[in-house]
Amino acid sequence: MSVHLLLGLQWGDEGKGKIVDYIAPQYEVVARFQGGPNAGHTLEFDGIKHVLHQIPSGIFRNDITNIIGNGVVLDPVVFKEEIEKLKDFKIDFSKNLFISKKTQLILPTHRLLDAASEAAKGKEKIGSTLKGIGPTYMDKTGRNGLRIGDILSAHFKEKYQLLVAKHKRLLQHYQFEYDLAALEPAFFEAIDFLKTFNLVESEYLINDALQAGKSILCEGAQGSLLDIDFGSYPFVTSSNTTAAGACTGLGIAPNRIEKVMGIFKAYCTRVGSGPFPTELFDDIGEQIRKEGNEFGATTGRPRRCGWLDLPALRYAVMLNGVTELFMMKADVLNSFEEIKVCTHYRLPNGEVTDQMPYCLIHEPIEPIYETLPGWQQSLDQVNSFEEIPAALSAYIQFIEEKVGVPIHLVSVGPDRTQTLHKTSVAASS
Ligand code: GDP
Ligand code: IMO
Ligand code: MG
Numbered sequence: 001m002s003v004h005l006l007l008g009l010q011w012g013d014e015g016k017g018k019i020v021d022y023i024a025p026q027y028e029v030v031a032r033f034q035g036g037p038n039a040g041h042t043l044e045f046d047g048i049k050h051v052l053h054q055i056p057s058g059i060f061r062n063d064i065t066n067i068i069g070n071g072v073v074l075d076p077v078v079f080k081e082e083i084e085k086l087k088d089f090k091i092d093f094s095k096n097l098f099i100s101k102k103t104q105l106i107l108p109t110h111r112l113l114d115a116a117s118e119a120a121k122g123k124e125k126i127g128s129t130l131k132g133i134g135p136t137y138m139d140k141t142g143r144n145g146l147r148i149g150d151i152l153s154a155h156f157k158e159k160y161q162l163l164v165a166k167h168k169r170l171l172q173h174y175q176f177e178y179d180l181a182a183l184e185p186a187f188f189e190a191i192d193f194l195k196t197f198n199l200v201e202s203e204y205l206i207n208d209a210l211q212a213g214k215s216i217l218c219e220g221a222q223g224s225l226l227d228i229d230f231g232s233y234p235f236v237t238s239s240n241t242t243a244a245g246a247c248t249g250l251g252i253a254p255n256r257i258e259k260v261m262g263i264f265k266a267y268c269t270r271v272g273s274g275p276f277p278t279e280l281f282d283d284i285g286e287q288i289r290k291e292g293n294e295f296g297a298t299t300g301r302p303r304r305c306g307w308l309d310l311p312a313l314r315y316a317v318m319l320n321g322v323t324e325l326f327m328m329k330a331d332v333l334n335s336f337e338e339i340k341v342c343t344h345y346r347l348p349n350g351e352v353t354d355q356m357p358y359c360l361i362h363e364p365i366e367p368i369y370e371t372l373p374g375w376q377q378s379l380d381q382v383n384s385f386e387e388i389p390a391a392l393s394a395y396i397q398f399i400e401e402k403v404g405v406p407i408h409l410v411s412v413g414p415d416r417t418q419t420l421h422k423t424s425v426a427a428s429s
Helices: 016-026 075-085 110-126 135-143 148-152 156-172 179-195 202-209 241-250 283-291 310-320 390-403 424-426
Strands: 002-006 027-033 041-045 048-052 065-068 097-099 199-200 213-219 257-265 268-270 304-306 322-330 338-346 365-373 409-410 417-423
Touching: 002 016, 016 041, 016 213, 016 257, 016 322, 016 409, 016 417, 027 202, 097 202, 097 322, 110 135, 110 156, 110 179, 148 156, 148 179, 148 199, 156 179, 199 202, 202 213, 202 241, 202 322, 202 424, 241 257, 257 310, 283 304, 283 390, 310 338, 310 390, 338 390, 365 390, 390 409
Parallel strands: 002 213, 002 257, 027 065, 027 213, 065 097, 097 199, 257 322, 322 409
Antiparallel strands: 041 048, 268 304, 338 365, 409 417
């Protein structure tokens, strides 16, 4: 009986999909607790690359129950497309995929509102993925939303029309052209498709599984620095991406959580607008983007790249109660002679701090770096922690000391097999 969390500690895209797929065989349940189609989780194995948006990353492992929790916002059209992409993999969704009836539904008008709001913001735009995330969570907290359970109601169409009428009134406030009639047939087709899946009270499913002694992995989406409360507000997503989100997004009590695995890249990336203290605007940033293939899995946008930011990482570790760290994409730094790591910030008044300031937007901060030697070799032949080159070991140790949490896993490529896991730990977890 245990609940483990796997959470992104930066601005998303840390490699959560790869790792959930890798560690999933240790669990009986994999559950998504927040976010929606704004997420793009990449898995690679047997020479094939898969990108999942709303379906949990345990879906390719046999005998695992995958749950889309009540904290998620689900777009039925994207869901149908995702399922159809998986049709060659002989997955029995009737046995291994369950969706909470309390999951909020993304309507076509939520997507239109997202686009209209972003267009109206002009240069101040959030850089949203335009998947309707913000407007759907607004309707949830405004107590207007439609939930998956509603699609089973004989009055669903009326409920839909009522909410759409409200959205149309809101859209009138924007100068925004749209053609809702062109979007609705695919939406209603997807709603009928969704009805054929297991729509359940997932809080009971999860707590019954716990009662039966089963182990549960909660898969986070986005990252801690995009959290609605603790991220670089307002340049954030609209859900709690931090550990507490797993409790509210699944109905899991905090005292059930045994382990919090925090995942971060050996450097930093961000997609969309908002502050990014260690961002690189030079050839080095370009080289990281190229070596790391840093383009969004959902939108294809180039990701902004920069050095590792330890004050931000420590902040995320503190907020989530991280018990072990997983470092991703070490291979991307293979060719660098020197690697910089931001250890502190200098504030506009000259003060040096290792804490996250309240505002990073109007009062720009200067990152203070320490420079470490690069390992300057390929990691293709490195198959265990013991074989890690000395300079990479020193980089790992430096981070562990500064953050105060051990690194148990180092990822050296996108494939499932390109993963170095401390064997003593892997065996016991
Ligand atoms: P997620 O949203 O956290 O699941 O991450 P994404 O899938 O959006 O982005 C991570 C990207 O890095 C994907 O293209 C992965 O295939 C890739 N990736 C994951 N781990 C590694 C790694 O260790 N090295 C390299 N080079 N790529 C990796
Ligand atoms: P995964 O799960 C990276 C970013 C967007 C934008 C901001 C708000 O793949 O790590 P939203 O569509 O949520 O209103 O956008 O958050 N964003 C992500 N960035 N990875 C993600 O998910 C993201 N989901 C949202 O780029 O800046
Ligand atoms: Mg992603």
